[in-house]
Amino acid sequence: MAIVRIDQRDATPIYAQLERALRAAIAAGQLRQGDQLPTVRQLAVDLAVNANTVARVYAELERDGVIETRRGVGSFVSATPARAHPPRERARRLRAFVTRVLADAEAAGFAADELVDGIREHGQGGSFGEEGRDRRAPLLHRSSRS
Numbered sequence: 676m677a678i679v680r681i682d683q684r685d686a687t688p689i690y691a692q693l694e695r696a697l698r699a700a701i702a703a704g705q706l707r708q709g710d711q712l713p714t715v716r717q718l719a720v721d722l723a724v725n726a727n728t729v730a731r732v733y734a735e736l737e738r739d740g741v742i743e744t745r746r747g748v749g750s751f752v753s754a755t756p757a758r759a760h761p762p763r764e765r766a767r768r769l770r771a772f773v774t775r776v777l778a779d780a781e782a783a784g785f786a787a788d789e790l791v792d793g794i795r796e797h798g799q800g801g802s803f804g805e806e807g808r809d810r811r812a813p814l815l816h817r818s819s820r821s
Contacts, residue, residue: 678706678713689724693732698741701752701759712742721741725820 679696681689700706712718715733719726733750736742739762741754760768780790 677718679722681722681724685723690728690732693722693724693729694735697732697736698759698761699739701754704756706752706754708752710752712752714749766777 679693679700681696685692697706706712713721714732715726719729733742733744736753737744741752741759742750743753744750777787778791785786
């Protein structure tokens, strides 16, 4: 039984379906860091696809740091669920998250500089800055200061 499924009737190319399915399985925790993947040949047989297609996907996932191949041993999941998403998808999700945070902060009356300082201080385990500092840079559209 294959660890992922491919829909032969789907217009999406098989390699794209396979890459997306493997990334999704890792992101969902179905495949965990350190889990061994089937060999290229075995997965190709299980999915009834060309072995070159599976090899192409494994090579792409290895380039992205999602899996690692150990010669003579096999391929293993090396990414955490959060790192399983394609880089463009991660960047898109980060932009959406930042936009939401900035909008929430602006609605709560915080300026961009206050938010950035608060995040830095929190990450360093420090306490938040002094009260009353005037940092009025707009959160969503930062203006240049004189």
